Amino acid sequence: MKLAVIAFTQKGAKLAARIAAAMGGAVPYAPREYTGAGVNPMGGTLAEWGEKAFLEYDGLLFVGACGIAVRAIAPHLKNKLSDPAVVVVDECAQYAISLLSGHIGGANELARRVADTIGAQAVITTATDVNGVFAxxxxxxxxxxxxxxxxxxxxxxxxxxxxxxxxxxxxxxxxxxxxxxxxxxxxxxxxxxxxxxxxxxxxxxxxxxxxVILHIGIGCRKGAGEEQIGCAVRATFNQHGFSMRAAADVSSISLKAGEEGLLAFCRAQEKPFRVYEAEALMEVDAAVSASGFVKDVTGADNVCERAALCSAGPGARLAVPKTVIGPVTVAVAAEQWSVRFDER
Structure with missing residues (x-):
């Protein structure tokens, strides 16, 4: 979790620095007069800091009153799926209060971690947690x-x-x-x-x-456009009832590393784009739709299936074999995965 810790007094700033150091990678902030010893200046007003931090961090930890935190974050609230975790700690380090996004955002867990770190009591108010019910x-x-x-x-x-x-x-x-x-x-x-x-x-x-365990492998003719690639992927996903939200990434052969249509499609979908050398693709131990022509041109007998399997990792399976739609070939591999109830 990318975490920001902000305080508003000298005593609070010392606690913020202590928490940030213990949490590993957290960034402490305070008004300029309380900075130093690793604490960064807040810069601007609290409202300005809150707006920027709400977009930049996965978690916000306020050292101070709950009211200050509420005023800082209120204008930026969207929904429980996207809002960052917000936790409030009093400057005497007695309580760590989960204020926002307790479950999906991870504020409840963050509050517990902070409480363990500073010897405080975690305050959790979500109904499932206080009743000991599965969340x-x-x-x-x-x-x-x-x-x-x-x-x-x-x-x-x-x-x-x-x-x-x-x-x-x-x-x-x-x-x-x-x-x-x-x-x-x-x-x-x-x-x-x-x-x-x-x-x-x-x-x-x-x-x-x-x-999120689907990996999209794509092969395409040179110059294939973003719309052509997008239409091919959407048609493939629609045919099999898949959601793009279940896709982890897009992959292809290294020859396509600069293919603008592919790059534009990945940017539009906000998916990482991974490429593999032909030799790495040929090391995939799986039955694929091999093509001598494709191998002569690229060095690999299949691009889309092998690239998808490369990204999906050991134990992966082809969820969708090579599908040709216009100038684009699409394959989808699924990671080996289990529904787990054996974690905390």
Whole structure:
């Protein structure tokens, strides 16, 4: 987590520096008169700092009153999926209060970590935590899953808090003991579905979670445009019911490292673009749709399938084999992955 720590008094600045040093990589701030010893000047007003920090950091830790934190962040709040974690610590280091994005943003866990670091008491107020009930959104965040329909979180949490069962359907192996109230062999009204298929709705009220484990391999003719590549990928994903939110990256052969259409597509989708030398692609031990012509031109007998498998890593499988759409070839590989309940 990229963390900023801000304080407003000399005593608070010393605590901010202490926390930042202990948290590893955190950046402490304070008004200029309290800087020094590694504490950076806040620069401008609190409102200006809050606006910039809200966009730049994954977590904000205020050393001071809750009211100061609320005023600093209030104009910038968007939603629980994107807002950073916000924690408040009093300058006497008695309490670490989770204020915003307790589950998905990780503020509850951050508050606990800070409390352990400075000998404070963590203050957590989310209903599932205080009642000792499984928090599906926090679990999904720890698993690196995307929540397709966050409006269903309250249905899951509400059912568990009321003592009702919640179903689970998963297209992956399930590791670890199921949390209390989660069942796999019954069909209650609401439930959790972990799948790569964006159309799955096995319950009347389904919370759909996507693991981000799909890797897109692309081959294309020289000069293929962003729109052509985008249309090919979208058509492939739509055909198989995949969501682009489940895609981790895009990959190809090193010959395509400067292909502007590919680069523009990756920028538009905000996905990393990875390239591999032909020799590395040929080392992939998998059955692929080999082409002698492609090998003569590129040095690899298949670009899209091999590139996707390279990015997906050991144990990966081809979820979509080579698909030709106009001047573009698309393949999709899925990482080896499990639904895990054996973490904290």
């Amino acid at each position: 599906v959104d926090a679990w999904a965040a720890r698993q690196g899953m995307v929540i397709a329909n966050p409006e269903q979180i309250k249905e899951i949490s509400g059912a568990l808090l009321a003592g009702r069962q919640v179903g689970l359907r998963a297209a992956f192996p399930v590791v670890g003991a199921l949390p209390k109230g989660i069942v796999t062999n019954e069909a209650p009204e609401c439930g959790i579905c972990v799948s790569l298929n964006s159309r799955r709705q096995p319950f009347a009220k389904t919370l759909l979670l996507f693991p």
